[in-house]
Amino acid sequence: MGLFDYFRAPPSKSAALAKERLQIIVAHERGGRRSSPDYLPALKKELLEVVRKYVPIDQSQVKVHLDREGGYEILELNITLPDEEQRSGQPR
Amino acid sequence: MATVIVVTSGKGGVGKTTTSASFATGLAQRGYRTAVIDFDVGLRNLDLIMGCERRVVYDFVNVINNEANLNQALIRDKRVENLYILPASQTRDKEALTKEGVERVLNELKQTFEYVVCDSPAGIERGALMALYFADEALVVTNPEVSSVRDSDRILGILASRSRRAEQGESPVKEHLVLTRYAPERANRGDMLTVQDVLEILGIPLLGVIPESPAVLQSSNAGVPVILEGGSDAGAAYGDLVDRFLGKDLPHRFMEGQKKGFLQRLFGGS
Ligand SMILES: Nc1ncnc2c1ncn2[C@@H]1O[C@H](COP(=O)(O)OP(=O)(O)OP(=O)(O)O)[C@@H](O)[C@H]1O
Numbered sequence: 062m063g064l065f066d067y068f069r070a071p072p073s074k075s076a077a078l079a080k081e082r083l084q085i086i087v088a089h090e091r092g093g094r095r096s097s098p099d100y101l102p103a104l105k106k107e108l109l110e111v112v113r114k115y116v117p118i119d120q121s122q123v124k125v126h127l128d129r130e131g132g133y134e135i136l137e138l139n140i141t142l143p144d145e146e147q148r149s150g151q152p153r
Numbered sequence: 154m155a156t157v158i159v160v161t162s163g164k165g166g167v168g169k170t171t172t173s174a175s176f177a178t179g180l181a182q183r184g185y186r187t188a189v190i191d192f193d194v195g196l197r198n199l200d201l202i203m204g205c206e207r208r209v210v211y212d213f214v215n216v217i218n219n220e221a222n223l224n225q226a227l228i229r230d231k232r233v234e235n236l237y238i239l240p241a242s243q244t245r246d247k248e249a250l251t252k253e254g255v256e257r258v259l260n261e262l263k264q265t266f267e268y269v270v271c272d273s274p275a276g277i278e279r280g281a282l283m284a285l286y287f288a289d290e291a292l293v294v295t296n297p298e299v300s301s302v303r304d305s306d307r308i309l310g311i312l313a314s315r316s317r318r319a320e321q322g323e324s325p326v327k328e329h330l331v332l333t334r335y336a337p338e339r340a341n342r343g344d345m346l347t348v349q350d351v352l353e354i355l356g357i358p359l360l361g362v363i364p365e366s367p368a369v370l371q372s373s374n375a376g377v378p379v380i381l382e383g384g385s386d387a388g389a390a391y392g393d394l395v396d397r398f399l400g401k402d403l404p405h406r407f408m409e410g411q412k413k414g415f416l417q418r419l420f421g422g423s
């Protein structure tokens with residue numbers, strides 16, 4: 062490194078940008094990699110039918126999410142029930 | 154029980170063959186019976202890097218097709234005891250590596266060798282998949298550069314889902330990061346990913362950092378694995394890597410680069 066290099070414009074710090082872009086793309090590709098099993102849509106539909114026997118809900122209120130952690134798979138079910146008053150008067 | 158180790162990367166030209174040659178040589182130098190196999194069908198290169206290209210008679214595919222037996226195809230290294238090379242075929246038939254064939258050859262090698270090192274071709278096609286399928290451990294060779302890191306991550310995904318260990322539900326392939334062609338000064342200046350950056354993104358244990366070094370080209374010109382040039386930085390780094398693989402707890406060298414003082418920076422000296 063000589064005299065001119067020393068007085069050169071400050072470094073671009075492009076590595077920081079590289080790291081940020083990599084973190085995003087790698088997280089995205091890892092997400093797609095764990096392909097969800099093909100029974101999930103059917104499971105969701107049947108769940109909806111069962112819950113509807115008791116409480117009126119619509120499709121968007123059932124969330125099914127599969128996660129993998131180490132050697133485990135975690136199936137997360139989230140069913141949001143409507144408010145009490147919306148529910149009253151509905152068939153049991 | 155023999156251990157099968159794949160040297161893989163996804164991206165081409167990052168240093169898999171250089172690493173395979175030095176890693177296998179280092180294991181043999183330390184007394185372990187070691188075979189190194191070139192899986193790069195059609196693009197044989199390991200023989201050149203190991204300096205045995207003129208002694209190739211039969212190759213991996215000949216053995217798979219029963220045109221030669223393993224002992225006829227294995228080349229005994231002239232410099233290091235306990236070291237044998239199984240060269241790749243120059244055939245253009247990409248289907249030549251069958252899973253059954255590869256398995257049979259590996260099983261036979263496992264009878265007599267303690268370590269079997271598989272030099273993977275680039276990409277995620279058949280050759281690369283065959284090289285990693287039977288692996289117990291993987292050296293994931295990565296350069297501090299965006300496309301190499303991304304491809305390494307994809308290879309990690311494949312190791313976790315499409316290796317024999319994954320398919321059979323056995324304990325997963327043990328992963329090691331080998332960061333090669335590292336230029337500490339550039340990383341310190343902020344224009345190259347640092348070791349830490351790559352570790353954070355890939356999240357696997359670091360086995361070794363190999364500096365960018367003119368010694369690699371020089372030793373490949375001569376057909377001598379760079380680890381045998383112990384006086385060179387890259388050679389010493391590969392030596393440490395092998396010791397670490399065998400369980401020694403060594404600090405990582407060649408990560409810092411020289412810190413230059415003001416005068417040194419002003420008046421040069423690289
Ligand atoms: N640490 C290093 N310093 C400098 N040059 C290096 C280093 N490691 C590898 N190289 C050079 O990079 C080039 C590619 O190396 P190598 O053949 O080992 O890569 P590869 O991953 O096996 O490639 P391919 O994907 O084509 O099989 C060679 O010219 C080699 O000399």
Ligand SMILES: [Mg+2]
Pocket residue numbers: 169170171193198273274
């Ligand atoms: Mg190669």
